[in-house]
Amino acid sequence: MANGEKITVNDGKLNVPDKPVIPYIEGDGIGPDIWAAASRVLDAAVEKAYGGEKAIEWKEILVGGKSHDQTGEWLPDESLEAIREYLIAIKGPLTTPIGGGIRSLNVALRQKLDLFTCLRPVRHFTGVPSPVKAPEDVDMAIFRENTEDIYAGIEFQEGTDDAKKVIDFLRNEMGTNNIRFPETSGIGVKPVSKEGTERLVRAAIQYALDEGRENVTLVHKGNIMKFTEGSFKEWGYNLAETEFADQVFTWRQYDEIVEKEGKEAANKAEDEAVANGKIVVKDSIADIFLQQILTRPKEFDVVATMNLNGDYISDALAAQVGGIGIAPGANINYETGHAIFEATHGTAPKYAGQDKVNPSSVILSGELMLRHLGWFEAADRVLQSMDKTIGSKVVTYDFARLMDGATEVKCSEFADELIKNL
Numbered sequence: 001m002a003n004g005e006k007i008t009v010n011d012g013k014l015n016v017p018d019k020p021v022i023p024y025i026e027g028d029g030i031g032p033d034i035w036a037a038a039s040r041v042l043d044a045a046v047e048k049a050y051g052g053e054k055a056i057e058w059k060e061i062l063v064g065g066k067s068h069d070q071t072g073e074w075l076p077d078e079s080l081e082a083i084r085e086y087l088i089a090i091k092g093p094l095t096t097p098i099g100g101g102i103r104s105l106n107v108a109l110r111q112k113l114d115l116f117t118c119l120r121p122v123r124h125f126t127g128v129p130s131p132v133k134a135p136e137d138v139d140m141a142i143f144r145e146n147t148e149d150i151y152a153g154i155e156f157q158e159g160t161d162d163a164k165k166v167i168d169f170l171r172n173e174m175g176t177n178n179i180r181f182p183e184t185s186g187i188g189v190k191p192v193s194k195e196g197t198e199r200l201v202r203a204a205i206q207y208a209l210d211e212g213r214e215n216v217t218l219v220h221k222g223n224i225m226k227f228t229e230g231s232f233k234e235w236g237y238n239l240a241e242t243e244f245a246d247q248v249f250t251w252r253q254y255d256e257i258v259e260k261e262g263k264e265a266a267n268k269a270e271d272e273a274v275a276n277g278k279i280v281v282k283d284s285i286a287d288i289f290l291q292q293i294l295t296r297p298k299e300f301d302v303v304a305t306m307n308l309n310g311d312y313i314s315d316a317l318a319a320q321v322g323g324i325g326i327a328p329g330a331n332i333n334y335e336t337g338h339a340i341f342e343a344t345h346g347t348a349p350k351y352a353g354q355d356k357v358n359p360s361s362v363i364l365s366g367e368l369m370l371r372h373l374g375w376f377e378a379a380d381r382v383l384q385s386m387d388k389t390i391g392s393k394v395v396t397y398d399f400a401r402l403m404d405g406a407t408e409v410k411c412s413e414f415a416d417e418l419i420k421n422l
């Protein structure tokens with residue numbers, strides 16, 4: 001930590017010193033393997049881009065299994081404080097037991113630091129094997145709400161006094177008469193707020209404007225969950241039409257024109273808006289959306305959605321461009337500047353310690369981080385090297401099993417090859 005300095009934020013703009021201190025969490029399961037590979041590639045890219053003028057001072061912070069072994073705590077306050085202090089961090093995956101045990105540490109980090117956006121860009125790298133015919137048509141950025149929805153963790157286990165109390169309240173005081181098996185139900189609560197929706201949709205539209213994208217799709221299941229997912233859609237449209245009035249055209253406006261002046265007038269208004277560089281804000285119900293990202297992915301650029309939909313959509317879209325081994329992400333609070341970069345996948349326990357899996361997701365999360373810091377030359381080098389390495393068919397097991405003529409290498413060897421090609 002000898003020369004490192006803190007990244008700071010002023011009016012939402014990051015000030016990044018040449019030697020920023022960046023906390024990292026190694027992660028559980030495959031975490032140590034992929035982090036070792038990724039940090040070497042990121043360091044080499046920075047060195048190559050800036051010839052030693054810039055460098056990252058990595059600072060390890062403990063969360064998860066390693067933390068529990070060493071400190072007895074899963075998520076020490078000290079680690080949270082370090083991220084608060086240094087603003088930007090990167091992490092490997094952390095294990096969450098199913099059923100009982102600790103709740104997700106990944107979700108806890110996002111909630112405690114109020115990292116309200118989970119940004120997951122999904123694009124195809126030439127040569128990456130895919131189950132679809134035209135994976136290159138997929139180029140989307142998912143904005144997944146990260147702090148509410150059923151991830152708030154408000155759940156009451158079947159058979160407990162708490163569950164009984166909530167069920168009695170719903171039946172006796174709220175007039176709910178459609179809990180099919182009241183004696184044996186667990187109960188979950190799904191909070192979705194106006195503020196939470198607005199800040200997420202605002203970030204998604206701003207991203208579309210900044211990145212020159214053509215549309216933002218609000219994905220919801222509002223036909224069934226009217227006052228959570230349905231409200232998400234309405235609040236999203238309201239925000240688009242008020243805060244971005246001159247920059248967007250919405251499908252709700254389209255429908256209003258159809259009602260008053262007919263379809264031809266509405267089509268003309270949309271064509272004019274697009275010709276004038278306006279972004280189209282539309283919506284899609286989650287089930288048909290999952291079909292359309294397969295059948296006509298070209299129609300979707302930026303996707304704004306709630307937490308659970310975003311979780312499912314992330315893995316589904318990752319599959320279309322080669323799988324979860326190459327799916328990066330970032331958890332960001334655009335207001336405070338705090339961000340944690342992380343892969344979309346989990347700890348893949350069956351591969352832990354085998355130096356086998358694909359480190360690309362965490363490397364590309366690092367690439368996103370470099371771009372976020374404004375270190376574009378280093379970020380570009382990572383992307384170019386990824387293209388070149390995969391193009392030469394030197395890949396880890398996950399791609400090798402789907403590619404003809406591939407050379408299968410270990411996780412660490414893939415990193416060596418990337419460094420050679422930087």
Ligand SMILES: NC(=O)C1=CN([C@@H]2O[C@H](COP(=O)(O)OP(=O)(O)OC[C@H]3O[C@@H](n4cnc5c(N)ncnc54)[C@H](OP(=O)(O)O)[C@@H]3O)[C@@H](O)[C@H]2O)C=CC1
Pocket residue numbers: 030034092093094095096097106324325342343344345346347348349357358359360361398
């Ligand atoms: N943000 C986070 O930290 C996340 C944590 N988790 C947690 O991770 C744990 C395991 O979850 P699980 O549902 O098994 O999902 P995982 O994402 O950990 O693994 C599922 C499968 O995805 C493939 N995979 C995952 N990572 C890679 C990689 N780097 N390279 C190549 N293939 C990969 C493997 O497929 P194959 O077997 O076909 O080779 C693996 O068996 C759970 O505790 C879960 O809660 C889950 C998601 C995110």
Ligand SMILES: O=C(O)CCC(=O)C(=O)O
Pocket residue numbers: 094095096104105106107311314344346
């Ligand atoms: O926290 C977990 O265990 C799962 C998280 C997850 O699936 C995700 O972030 O996409």
Ligand SMILES: [Mg+2]
Pocket residue numbers: 311312314315344
């Ligand atoms: Mg997930």
